[in-house]
Amino acid sequence: MKWSSFKYLVRQGIHSLGTHSMMTFASIGVLTVCLVLTGIAYLFSVNVDSLIDYLGSQNETVVYLSPDLNEEQTAAVDTAIRSISGVSGVEYVSKEDVLSTYKGYMSEQYADLWDAFDNDNPFKANYRVTVKELDDIQRISDELSAIEGVDSVSAPLAMSNVFVQVQDVVTYAGYGLVAVLAVVAVVVISNTIRITVFARRREINIMKYVGATNGFIRLPFFVEGMAAGLISAFIASVIVLGGYWVLTYYSDLVPGFWRSLLSESVVPVTDVWYKVVPAFAAFSVLMGGVGSLVSIRRHLDV
Amino acid sequence: MIVFDHVTKYYETSDGENLALDDMSLHIKKGEFVFVLGHSGAGKSTFLKMILREEVPTKGNVYVAGLDLVHMKKRDVPYLRRRMGVVFQDFRLIPTMTAYENVAFAMRVTNIPEEEIRVRVPYALSLVGLKEKADRLPEELSGGEQQRVALARAVVHSPKLIIADEPTGNIDPELSKEMMELLQAINNVGPTVVVVTHEHELVQEFDKRVITIEHGKIVSDTGSPEDAGQPGETAIPDGEEALL
Numbered sequence: 001m002k003w004s005s006f007k008y009l010v011r012q013g014i015h016s017l018g019t020h021s022m023m024t025f026a027s028i029g030v031l032t033v034c035l036v037l038t039g040i041a042y043l044f045s046v047n048v049d050s051l052i053d054y055l056g057s058q059n060e061t062v063v064y065l066s067p068d069l070n071e072e073q074t075a076a077v078d079t080a081i082r083s084i085s086g087v088s089g090v091e092y093v094s095k096e097d098v099l100s101t102y103k104g105y106m107s108e109q110y111a112d113l114w115d116a117f118d119n120d121n122p123f124k125a126n127y128r129v130t131v132k133e134l135d136d137i138q139r140i141s142d143e144l145s146a147i148e149g150v151d152s153v154s155a156p157l158a159m160s161n162v163f164v165q166v167q168d169v170v171t172y173a174g175y176g177l178v179a180v181l182a183v184v185a186v187v188v189i190s191n192t193i194r195i196t197v198f199a200r201r202r203e204i205n206i207m208k209y210v211g212a213t214n215g216f217i218r219l220p221f222f223v224e225g226m227a228a229g230l231i232s233a234f235i236a237s238v239i240v241l242g243g244y245w246v247l248t249y250y251s252d253l254v255p256g257f258w259r260s261l262l263s264e265s266v267v268p269v270t271d272v273w274y275k276v277v278p279a280f281a282a283f284s285v286l287m288g289g290v291g292s293l294v295s296i297r298r299h300l301d302v
Numbered sequence: 303m304i305v306f307d308h309v310t311k312y313y314e315t316s317d318g319e320n321l322a323l324d325d326m327s328l329h330i331k332k333g334e335f336v337f338v339l340g341h342s343g344a345g346k347s348t349f350l351k352m353i354l355r356e357e358v359p360t361k362g363n364v365y366v367a368g369l370d371l372v373h374m375k376k377r378d379v380p381y382l383r384r385r386m387g388v389v390f391q392d393f394r395l396i397p398t399m400t401a402y403e404n405v406a407f408a409m410r411v412t413n414i415p416e417e418e419i420r421v422r423v424p425y426a427l428s429l430v431g432l433k434e435k436a437d438r439l440p441e442e443l444s445g446g447e448q449q450r451v452a453l454a455r456a457v458v459h460s461p462k463l464i465i466a467d468e469p470t471g472n473i474d475p476e477l478s479k480e481m482m483e484l485l486q487a488i489n490n491v492g493p494t495v496v497v498v499t500h501e502h503e504l505v506q507e508f509d510k511r512v513i514t515i516e517h518g519k520i521v522s523d524t525g526s527p528e529d530a531g532q533p534g535e536t537a538i539p540d541g542e543e544a545l546l
């Protein structure tokens with residue numbers, strides 16, 4: 001095919017978007033709605049996942065040190081804890097800190113009762129360790145126990161198991177929802193494209209009679225389908241990411257407990273846009289372009 | 303130009319087989335003007351579909367411009383159709399394209415350079431008297447004008463064969479004569495013209511070869527007037543040159 005013919009056919013494809021405005025509107029509308037629904041499902045799933053991650057990370061593993069450790073040995077334990085992979089936070093709590101914490105729990109008139117322990121502190125210095133992934137908590141707990149100078153480890157294993165299971169369910173349900181929506185989108189969009197191509201079967205028929213090759217007929221439809229796909233991807237990105245940005249921006253207005261929870265766990269738009277936009281573009285261009293080619297095939301046999 | 307060699311065509315239907323062409327043989331020579339006359343259901347459409355290679359015979363062979371249509375590969379069909387120009391009863395113009403674009407389209411499919419399109423399309427439109435309406439959409443033109451645009455599209459790429467399927471079926475009687483005169487004028491400068499029609503009266507107005515089809519068979523062939531009243535030639539000539 002000559003370059004001039006190629007340019008002409010690409011122009012024809014773009015031009016067709018305008019000349020068949022109602023069909024273009026229907027295709028873009030359907031594609032956009034499908035993308036928006038899929039996008040919302042994805043963002044919901046990502047945020048639930050992040051929320052569970054955040055809640056899980058609040059569960060601390062407490063590493064109690066042997067009472068007779070000197071400063072040097074404590075420093076060695078500190079280094080050993082920090083060197084374990086998967087550890088996200090380490091906080092040292094001396095036995096004096098523990099005592100003063102307990103003193104704080106008592107009302108002032110009984111606080112003196114704790115004074116007896118000032119010279120004979122029964123508590124153990126400890127490290128408060130948080131982990132990045134809850135799945136790793138058993139392994140990290142075992143590694144912590146093996147460090148020399150560690151007396152005992154108290155890890156929230158049962159709790160973390162529940163979180164991991166909930167997170168798995170949410171993740172699979174999220175992927176499942178996105179997959180179901182994507183399949184629905186494929187069916188709805190391919191039907192819409194089939195209807196638009198069917199409405200133009202006469203045009204295709206005429207092209208065949210004047211001696212157009214199948215490639216010559218296909219190219220404008222392919223370009224038109226891809227262009228409609230890109231427009232849909234653009235509109236859907238603006239709606240989904242714009243709407244999401246507004247929601248995250250205004251999450252500060254949510255009252256009390258929920259605000260602190262959301263402000264820590266909401267996935268910022270900067271972390272998702274670069275996944276959402278290319279996915280929308282790839283899916284819609286594929287649906288628009290390939291959908292047109294598949295739908296046109298049956299009308300080419302003249 | 304066109305040779306039918308004992309062509310039989312059956313269509314599979316729910317009631318069994320339907321015979322559309324029954325052992326049809328004919329030879330239309332290069333530069334001839336031929337009417338193919340027949341009532342509805344006589345086999346005219348199947349005859350046309352054979353020439354356009356939309357259908358292939360159940361038995362027999364069809365040759366157009368020296369090409370064996372039965373053994374032609376599907377991908378070569380567009381190149382066969384570019385050698386001919388077709389005018390349909392229902393015009394078959396692309397509704398979203400102007401008269402100019404409709405005519406130009408027939409040239410664009412053959413990769414003709416844009417400079418040549420810009421010269422030949424206005425010329426073809428002026429031949430059919432529609433140069434002034436080049437930028438009109440089909441819906442803004444009358445039936446007769448649309449048919450003339452279709453004729454301009456059929457001739458713009460200088461084909462050797464023009465097929466007209468009921469070209470006067472959807473236009474006024476006065477315009478019908480005008481259309482036939484245009485086809486005659488085109489035939490006079492070289493191309494073979496085959497007009498398929500059911501209008502007996504129209505055919506009688508012109509002194510041309512008339513092939514009459516009934517029930518898929520040729521029931522009469524007047525032969526070319528130039529052949530001085532000899533019966534129409536249905537024998538198959540030998541050699542590829544005879545096919546051209």
